[in-house]
Amino acid sequence: MSIHIPAADWFRAPSGGERTWIGLALTWCLVLTVAMPYWHLRGKQNSTGEAYSVEPSKFAERVEAFVLSNKVGEENGVPVVQPAPGGDAYLLGQMWRWYPILKLKQGQTYRLHLSALDLQHGFSLQPMNMNFQVLPGYDHVLTLTPTTAGTFSVICNEYCGIGHHLMTGRIIVDP
Amino acid sequence: MDNPWLLLALGVVVPMISYTAWGWVELINVQPAALP
Amino acid sequence: MSTTAPLASAEPAPGFATGNQGPGEVRTCDTTGLPVCLNAQWFIRVNAVMAVVFLLVGGVASILLALTRAPAVHLLSAEWYYRVLTLHGLNMLIFWILFLEVAILYFTSTSLLNSKLASKGVAWASFGQMLVGALMVDAMILSGNSDVLMTSYVPLKGPPLF
Numbered sequence A: 001m002s003i004h005i006p007a008a009d010w011f012r013a014p015s016g017g018e019r020t021w022i023g024l025a026l027t028w029c030l031v032l033t034v035a036m037p038y039w040h041l042r043g044k045q046n047s048t049g050e051a052y053s054v055e056p057s058k059f060a061e062r063v064e065a066f067v068l069s070n071k072v073g074e075e076n077g078v079p080v081v082q083p084a085p086g087g088d089a090y091l092l093g094q095m096w097r098w099y100p101i102l103k104l105k106q107g108q109t110y111r112l113h114l115s116a117l118d119l120q121h122g123f124s125l126q127p128m129n130m131n132f133q134v135l136p137g138y139d140h141v142l143t144l145t146p147t148t149a150g151t152f153s154v155i156c157n158e159y160c161g162i163g164h165h166l167m168t169g170r171i172i173v174d175p
Numbered sequence B: 001m002d003n004p005w006l007l008l009a010l011g012v013v014v015p016m017i018s019y020t021a022w023g024w025v026e027l028i029n030v031q032p033a034a035l036p
Numbered sequence C: 001m002s003t004t005a006p007l008a009s010a011e012p013a014p015g016f017a018t019g020n021q022g023p024g025e026v027r028t029c030d031t032t033g034l035p036v037c038l039n040a041q042w043f044i045r046v047n048a049v050m051a052v053v054f055l056l057v058g059g060v061a062s063i064l065l066a067l068t069r070a071p072a073v074h075l076l077s078a079e080w081y082y083r084v085l086t087l088h089g090l091n092m093l094i095f096w097i098l099f100l101e102v103a104i105l106y107f108t109s110t111s112l113l114n115s116k117l118a119s120k121g122v123a124w125a126s127f128g129q130m131l132v133g134a135l136m137v138d139a140m141i142l143s144g145n146s147d148v149l150m151t152s153y154v155p156l157k158g159p160p161l162f
Helices: A019-042 A054-071 B004-028 C038-069 C078-114 C120-142
Strands: A051-053 A071-075 A078-081 A088-094 A096-097 A103-107 A109-116 A121-126 A130-134 A138-144 A148-158 A168-174 C027-030 C035-037
Touching: A054 A071, A054 A078, A054 A109, A071 A103, A078 A096, A078 A168, A088 A103, A088 A121, A088 B004, A096 A168, A109 A130, A130 A138, A168 C038, C035 C038, C035 C078, C038 C078, C078 C120
Parallel strands: A078 A103, A088 A109, A103 A168
Antiparallel strands: A051 A138, A071 A078, A088 A096, A109 A138, A121 A130, A121 A148, A148 A168, C027 C035
């Protein structure tokens, strides 16, 4: 049902240059279609989406317990905490800070628990630019293995109010 | 199936219901945190 | 491009008319030879003009933002920066684009499909609704109540009028 009936000979099969372009575009589309699930499954900086529901106050308590049991230092008033290798690390985002500073060991695997206490924040690990959403009410678990030693910054990349651009944290990886 | 108004209605209702139901299922499947 | 007779005889599908029926005048464009429904032309113009007005608002905002991010100038305070950023994003991504999109749709639906504007009343109602909505959002942003950028997910909320 179209407004006007098209002419009887409207279809002309593509040939020559048009055919080549269509073929190239189709091939590229197929490559990208396969690339998307492939990278989702085999890419090494993707979240599996493992998440649990949690009360913000309970998460805050757990983070404090983690800081008390694993604290190894302090920087600018923020505790530096070293989780057990293969164990659980906790990081909370709050207007406008990341708490605490984590000290990890290169090559060890940790389960990093991320949650927020007030509203949505964006956990952005720089310079590798790994980004994850941090939501209040949800404990997002990342299975994380640092592959390079050094000091890495955490910034917030989900707007969270007037102090959003000041919300920074740190993760230290020892060799 | 030729009726554009039917297709319009289906195009709104079918995704609305399916995606909402998918969301409900996902939300039911969220476990409370163990916080080990 | 294959040629089609502009007014071929066809069985219209239920609820659809063919060709230039209905009220309203039609003129022929001098450059392209396409029919232009004069009622639709009015709405194309009104929507396109509002579109560039919002483009101007968003553009002025972008100049203010760029001057703030240049360390030598640092024009706006942090609070106003986020406010103007919200204004810039909404005016550019929503108001400018959608008003122009509506203008283009009026054009494609009438001149290219050889039809007329179905209802001036509906066209006025939709334009009025879009305009009032856009003005309400801009007013709420400028009054300082809605520094939420484009990602105002609960619990970060703008007020109900926003």
